[in-house]
Structure formats: C-alpha cells, structure tokens
Amino acid sequence: MPLAVRFRAAVSLLGRFPALAGVDLDVAGGEVVLVQGPNGAGKTTLLRAAAGLVAVASGEAEVLGHDLTRDRRAVRRRVGLLGHATFLYDDLSVADNVRFAVRAAGRNRSIDDALAKLELDGRVRDVAVARLSAGQRRRVAIAALVARQPDLWLLDEPHAGLDADGRDLLDGLVAGAAADGSAVLIASHELERAGAIAHRTVTMAGGQIHAASGPVAPLAPEAREPAGVS
C-alpha cells in the first residue's frame, strides 16, 4: 500500500509555539493508527495539519501524494476530519447538511446510504440540526464524513458524545473504510476502545512522536474487524 501520510521532522507553529516539533509519521492506506498522549501533546494539531488546516512550517509533509508545505488546499477534498466541533449548520436539516458536504467535495452520489448507516434515515432526516442532541449531531457529522468517502479519515476523539450503539457503528465504519483502502488516524484518550480498532499505536508528547507499538504494515482484513462488528 502507498503511504497516505508521510511526515518527516514536520513542524507546525501555533503563533510562536511549536505545537508539532519535528514529527515523523507514516500511515499506509488501509491502516488504522491510534495517536495517544496527554493533553497538549499535539494530537489535534497533527490531525489538523494532515487535513491541511494548519500549516507545516518546516520539514516534510505529504498527504495522499500532495506536498502540504507547497499546497494545503489540494488535499482537502480527499480527507475527512471529525473534530471536536461538528462543522454543521444549525439551521439546515440533517439531509441538507450531509448533501452539502458531499457536493462540496465534488461528488454527486446519494446520501441515503450514509444516513441509513448512522440510523438517521427516519423522521430525523428532515429535522434541523439545531434541534438534535449532541450525540445525534455527532452522528450527522459522521454521516457527512462517510458520504464523502475520503481516502484519509482523521478522527479526533471520535467516540466522545456517542451512545453505545453509535460507538459500535463508528467502529464498524472505521473498519470498513480501512478494509476499502482508506487510511485512518485516530486521536483519542479512550485507549481501550480506540485501541481495539487500531492496527498500531503511536504516543505523542511535547509535539513529537516518542513511541510506536504494533505492526507497521496494515493487518490482514480479517484481523481488522473490531470486537462486536461482523
């Protein structure tokens, strides 16, 4: 599998503070990598840098073959970021939000499948997002991500706010995306939960990756299935 993410001594500055202080990281297509570390370690910045939202000031940073130090915008249509915020429009309906995300990515596919996967295809489909609970909003954000079918999934605390069913659904979707060849980078403090769907774990501290564990190459498809997902 070609590398989806390749960072070498990547430095990103938030103001004058080096939130990434020389990161080395490879993520292959079809691989699920868990990034763990204490608050302020740089996990969120790493994901935002991979999405092209935060500039890489020095070092090398390639995502899906695009050099982020030259052009951060080119990669954005091919990545999906689930952040602390949901990036949703309160006054639009669930379906309108997902449809906008799909069309903005230059795709013209049906959103029905993504809504059904997140169990948003009933009455809730036409409800304004402002009227949903935090967990339902999270599901809408995941549905938008699924509908876009990105080649790189960037998930920041993806299980936060989800109920047990939602967590199982998400784990199944991540496993499915990896099986289809997408790379997945997860930043999470829920090590047991996220670790169960990851092929390997890297540990960040002080804006650098200090330790890695688990296999470097993607696991065989049958080994990727998380517990409880058929």
Next chain:
Amino acid sequence: MFRDAALVAGKDLRIEARSRVATNQVAPFAVLVLVLFAFALDPDRGVLTTAAAGLFWVAVLFSSLLAVQRSFAVESADSARDGLRLSGLDPAGIFLGKASAVAAQLLALEVVLGIGIVTFYDTRLHGAALLLVTCLVATIGLAAAGTVYGILAAGLRVRETLLPLLVLPAVAPVLLAATRAWQVALGQSADDGWRWVQLLGVFAVVYVAFGVLAFGPLLEES
C-alpha cells in the same frame, strides 16, 4: 468556481429561508429606519421627499451590515468555517456564493424599502430603468465589499463592532453614487444619472475582482 458559487449561495439562502432572520429581523429593521427618519423629519414633508433617495440607501447600507454579519455568523457556529475550508470548495466560488446570497437578500429588501419610501415619503418613481439598474449594480458592489470585509473580520473576537468600521467608509462611494442616480430617477435632479451608475459599476467590478483573488488567503487566515 461557478458550480461552487451556486452551491454556497444555495446553502446560505436555504439557511435564511429556514431561519427567517432576513424576513423577521433585517427587513423590519430597515423599515424601522425609514419610519424613524419620517418621525424625525415629519414637520416638513417636503424634506422627506427630497431626502428619500439618500434615506433609502442609508437604510440599505445599514441592512447590508446585518446581512453580511449574519452571513458569517452561520459560519462561526460549531466551527463551520473550518468545515468550509475543509470542504475543498474553490475560495473564489465561496466568495461569489456568499456575496450572491447577500445580494439576493438585499434586492428583496430594496423592493420592500421602495414601497416604503413611496408610502411614507410621498415619493414618485419616474426613471424605472435607471432605478432598477442602480439597485442592481449598487447591490452587487455592497454585497461584494461586505463579503470581503466580512471574512476579514470573521476570525476576530471584535468582529461585530469592527465590521461597520471597515465597511461603512469603504462603501461611502456607493452611498454617494446610488443616491445621486436615484435623485435623477426620482426627478429631483437634472444630472446625468447613468454617469453615477458607471461609477457604481467600477466599484462593483473592483470589489468582485478583489474578492475573487483575495478571499482564499483571507479565509485561510480567518
């Protein structure tokens, strides 16, 4: 670029259709401005008629601030602006889409205000073509300039108070030229109204071109 512009304009107009902020807040505000001017100048109704063109465009200008603020407020909630950047949409398309949505709301508002000045200010509309073209070109300029300054202020904590300070001086030429053109169209001046429309056209072209080129970097930095 134009596909992206249509997508963003459609999204913004759908948000307005569902939230009804423009119809329930911006339009009443604009009519209120006209009515308050009428209260202030009521003793001499002739003054109202003479000043109708200027008062109309002052009301449009104030309303455009609300429309632009609203346009970027929907992008601030829940980090939607990050979502917009991540979407992969062409920044020039985002600019044109947001400016088009603001322009569409302002044009609808101008119809309401036009009825308002006929009703409250006893004004008679004469040169229909000049009136309509002035509205169209001035509105494009206002929407384009407002959208440029809107994204400039969007990422700042003081955006609500900063936006008027940025926009009002910048769009002063629109107020001047549109008022002069309307005075001709209302039969209150023998000036060449189309000359003022040309000035409005230059303003609109400059801000549309600037927005298309600069919106991307401004969006990245916001």
